[in-house]
Each structure stands twice: as structure tokens, then as C-alpha cells.
Amino acid sequence: MKQLLKSIIYYLVSAIGISLTIKANVGVSSFNSLNVSVANLFSIQIGTVTTLLNVSFLLACIILDKERKFSNYLLMLVAVMSFGEVINVVYYHLFSQFTINSYIVNLLVFLLGVFIAGFGTGQVLRLSLLKFPIESFCQLLTEKTSHKFSTYRYGVDIVCVSLSLILSLSFSLPVVVREGTIISLFLLSGVINWSKNLSFTPNIAKI
Template sequence: MKKILSALFFYTLSGIGISLTLKADIGVSSFNSLNVAIASISTIKVGTVTFLLNTVFLLFYILLSKQKQFLTYFLMFVSVLCLGSIINFFSYTVLAPMYLENYFLKLAVFIMGTCIAGFATGMVVSLGVLSFPIESVCQALSEATGYSFATFRYGIDLFSVSVSFILSILYGLPIFVREGTLISLFLLSGVISFTKVNYENRLSNQEN
């Protein structure tokens, strides 16, 4: 139970980090570029779009799962609901009055948000009791087809970026795939890996 509550906390922290990257307005991660584009052409808030798309992946994961674990599915649903709610709360309430005019300040906020999101994601992965629906789908597809996890994960990123570009062009929106997307591509995965390795090393030292 303690691990589940910890995972929910880090899901929430991840939402705060994502909100900061959105506020920086220098581009967002691949998947979030799709969320922002959809939110921009509709009346739906970006956190709600994030929740809805994650729910779609969760449903897909349920279909792919050989052994049904309904408690796990329910907890994943609650987690992505919390994630979307936190993104909405911070993006439209807490951070709304904040104006970032200086580019280097925007860059600093983006990097801080990416590090927070990466740390939180790394902790969720390390705890091993809840996972993000997208990663769960990629893992299930990898096991079913024999193709690598990375192949499916990068495929989703490529799809997200492509659709985001198309929506931006069709609806005259700003391009959401920018320098922040490239920074996120390298920094986010690095922070996740660093967090995971350090958490596992700490556990190993405690056992010894």
C-alpha cells in the first residue's frame, strides 16, 4: 500500500513538471505536443486531453493483457486521472498568472519542469507497482511481436509529432515541436535512467 501511495504521489509530481514545461512555451515533449495541439483546436483542457489519451492506451493495454489484473487497471486509471487533473490545476490556475518574457527564464523553467517530470517518472518506474499506460502498451506489444520496446515507444513519439504538425498546419496553430522537444528527448530519458539507477543502488545498499 505504501508503494502505491508513493507511486500516486510521483504521478502527481510528474503532472507539476509537465505543467512547467507547458508554461515555458518553447516546445514540449513528443506526446505532449499532440495533447497541446488537440487542446488548442477544441474546448478541452490539455490535462483532460492527456487523461483521455492515456485512458485510450490503458484500454488497449487491457485488451493486450493475457492475465487480467483489474485492480492494477483501476489504479492506473486513478493515476492518469490524477495526472490530468494536476496538469489542469497547475496550468490553468497556479501558473496562469505567471508571465515568462525572458527566453533564458523560459529555458530554465522548461529544464526544471523536465527534471521534475523525469525524476517522478523514474520513481514510478522504480517502484514497480504502477506504470504509465503508454509504456505498458509498448511492453505488451514487444512481448507479443518480438520487436523491441524502443521500436514501439519511438513509433508513438513519431506519430504524436506528425499529428501535432498536421494539426498545427491545418488549423494555423503555433508549432509545438520546437527546441524544447529536442531538449526533452535527451534530458527526460537521462533523468529517468539516473533516478532509476540511484533508487536501485540505494535499495541494494539497504539490503546489504
């Protein structure tokens, strides 16, 4: 239960980091670029769109997973719903009164957000109790085909970026595929891998 609580906390830490990257307004990660564009198009909250798209991937996982454990998917559903709600609360309420007028500060806020999101995500992966729907979806496809996990994961990113650009250009929405998207592409995975190797549990054998 303690490990599960930690996983949920780190899951929500990742959501706070994503909220910071959106607030920075220098572009967002591939998946979030689609979330932001859809939210702008339909005038709904970004966290709500994030939840809906994550639930879509979760449902796809349930369909693909022949050895599905519904208790695990129920837990994942609660996690992704909480994830989206944290984004809404942090971005639309906690950060709503803050304005940034300096590009350098915007960039620093974005980098801080990437670090926080990557740290939270890495810890969730290290604990291996909760999963992210997109990664689970890509892993299931990998197990059923001859293609690599990275092929599917990058494929999802390409589709998200492409759809985001199409929506932005077709409906005259703000373009959120920007420099931050490129920075996130190279930096986020590195922070996640670094965080996955961090453990805050003492090694009893060495004490």
C-alpha cells in the first residue's frame, strides 16, 4: 500500500510538471500538443482532454490485452482521471494569476516543468505499480507484432504532433508545436531515465 501511495503521488507530480510546461507557453511535448490544441478548439480544459485521450488508450489496452486484470485497469483509470484533474487545478487555478513577460523566464519555467514531469514519470516507472496508458498500449502492440516499442511510441508522437498542427492551421488556433516540443523530445526521456535509477529507499544490506 505504501508503494502504491508513492506511485500515485509521483503520478501527480508528473501532472504538475506538465502544467508548468503548458504555462511556459514555448511549446509542449508531442502528446500534450494534441491535448492543448483540442482543448483550444472546443474551449474545454486541457486536463479534461488529457483524461479523455488517456482513457481512449486505456480502452485500447483492455481490448488488446488478452490476460487483462480489470483491477489493474481500474487503478489506472483512477490515476489518469486524477492526473487530468491535477492539471486543471494547477494550470487554471494555482497558476492563473501568474503572468510571465520574459522569454528567458518562460524557457526556465518550461525546463523546470520538464524536469518535474520527467522525475515523476521516472519514479512511477521505477516502482512498477502504475502504468501510463500510452506506454502500455505501445508495449501491447510490441508483444503482438515484430516492431519495436520505440517504433510505436515515436509513431504516437508523430500522429499527435501532426494532428495538433492540422488543427492549429485549419482553425487558426495558437500553434503549440514549437521550440519546447523539440526540447522536450530530447530532454524528457533523459530525465525519465535518470529518475528511474534513483531510489529513496535505503539499502538495508549496506547499513
